[in-house]
Amino acid sequence: MTVQFIKVTKKDRVCYAPVPEPLEEGDKLEIMEMKDEALFPPAGKNARISLSRNPMVFVKMNDGFQRILMKNILYVEAGGSYCTLHVHGMPAILVSAPLARVSEHLDGEYFIRVHRSYLVNKLHIESxxxxxxxxxxxxxxxxxxxxxKVLGSLNMLSFSK
Structure with missing residues (x-):
């Protein structure tokens, strides 16, 4: 299956979306196609698509792809060769890929591995x-x-007596 989406090049960033953002003068539009396996390429391939520093990820759902903003993903839970994405305001999303492959597509600025079965979005850690x-x-x-490693990656403020 091939999915068409729009690549909009703004003045200082690139946006990918199934529906284009409002266009302004100077923006460039480019129709692109992505194969299903592009989000989770077979493990043996050397060439990987990295979505690092991209504020969103497209997750296969039913017969298409759903755009999920990385800041809205609360945490990812592993369950064998599957993962469950827990997203704010949405039902849990089951992804047919192990946690190691899912983590390759999630921005390390947001996510940290805290356990062999969990990736957590640092923005949503309350305590x-x-x-x-x-x-x-x-x-x-x-x-x-x-x-x-987890505590070292967080912005911790503590005082000693």
């Missing part, structure tokens, strides 16, 4: 207590091997 992160009403475990 940290012991070995758990609070994301909304969900407590997500932090692996003891990952805790130092």
């Amino acid at each position: 940290i207590a012991g070995n758990f992160l609070q994301v909304g009403v969900v407590a997500i475990p932090i692996s003891k091997f990952m805790k130092k």
